Amino acid sequence: xxxxxxxxxxxxxxxxxxxxxxxxxxxxxxxxxxxxxxxxxxxxxxxxxxxxxxxxxxxxxxxxxxxxxxxxxxxxxxxxxxxxxxxxxxxxxxxxxxxxxxxxxxxxxxxxxxxxxxxxxxxxxxxxxxxxxxxxxxxxxxxxxxxxxxxxxxxxxxxxxxxxxxxxxxxxxxxxxxxxxxxxxxxxxxxxxxxxxxxxxxxxxxxxx
Numbered sequence: 620x621x622x623x624x625x626x627x628x629x630x631x632x633x634x635x636x637x638x639x640x641x642x643x644x645x646x647x648x649x650x651x652x653x654x655x656x657x658x659x660x661x662x663x664x665x666x667x668x669x670x671x672x673x674x675x676x677x678x679x680x681x682x683x684x685x686x687x688x689x690x691x692x693x694x695x696x697x698x699x700x701x702x703x704x705x706x707x708x709x710x711x712x713x714x715x716x717x718x719x720x721x722x723x724x725x726x727x728x729x730x731x732x733x734x735x736x737x738x739x740x741x742x743x744x745x746x747x748x749x750x751x752x753x754x755x756x757x758x759x760x761x762x763x764x765x766x767x768x769x770x771x772x773x774x775x776x777x778x779x780x781x782x783x784x785x786x787x788x789x790x791x792x793x794x795x796x797x798x799x800x801x802x803x804x805x806x807x808x809x810x811x812x813x814x815x816x817x818x819x820x821x822x823x824x825x826x827x828x
Contacts, residue, residue: 620757620770628757632775635749636782642668642740646783649732650790658787660729661736666780668740673775676750677768701752703815710812736783 637643646661727735740746758767 620759620767624757625770625774628771629774629778631753632778633782635753636779642736642743642746642783643786645736645739646786647790649727650787653726655788657727657729657732658784660732661787662780662784664733664736665740665783666776667733668737668742669746669779670772670776671737671741672743672746673750673754673772676747677754677772679751697752701749703819707815710815740779 642665646665649657649661754771757771758764
């Protein structure tokens with residue numbers, strides 16, 4: 620995989636991971652309730668969940684690439700449209716009351732937090748759909764898929780763990796600030812704009828590639 624393409628994947632993945640979704644809200648909820656003690660459990664749980672979801676998604680994607688180059692191209696176009704649609708949806712949802720609420724869950728052990736974070740992350744249907752729509756932009760069908768998948772999975776899972784750890788540590792330190800509805804709304808709007816930009820970039824790269 621070309622280094623510049625990998626850097627683009629890192630930048631796009633980082634933008635995606637910062638967007639408040641079920642996983643981020645779960646992390647913030649536990650961190651606000653229990654402080655920084657659950658940070659490692661959150662990070663490792665998220666890493667495992669993303670590893671499971673992304674591996675399963677890419678296995679299906681790999682089968683599609685091998686079956687039909689035309690279907691793969693169509694999927695890439697649909698992926699760009701999906702990114703823009705998801706970004707618009709996030710922008711619209713940011714202003715709705717309760718759209719990104721942080722609740723206080725009951726006390727949980729580190730093992731319980733780990734299992735909950737892994738389950739929520741692995742079973743989030745939006746994540747699976749995003750992997751299928753997002754990853755094709757960084758694949759070269761003419762090259763062996765296994766090494767590309769390994770690099771992308773390792774990169775994304777590593778970034779996801781760091782992101783979860785950072786969110787948990789930050790929320791544990793700034794509990795009162797994080798609980799404000801305006802904070803998560805701002806993050807949601809930023810993430811929506813980033814997704815739209817990623818969709819437009821994907822379409823532009825495809826036209827010139």
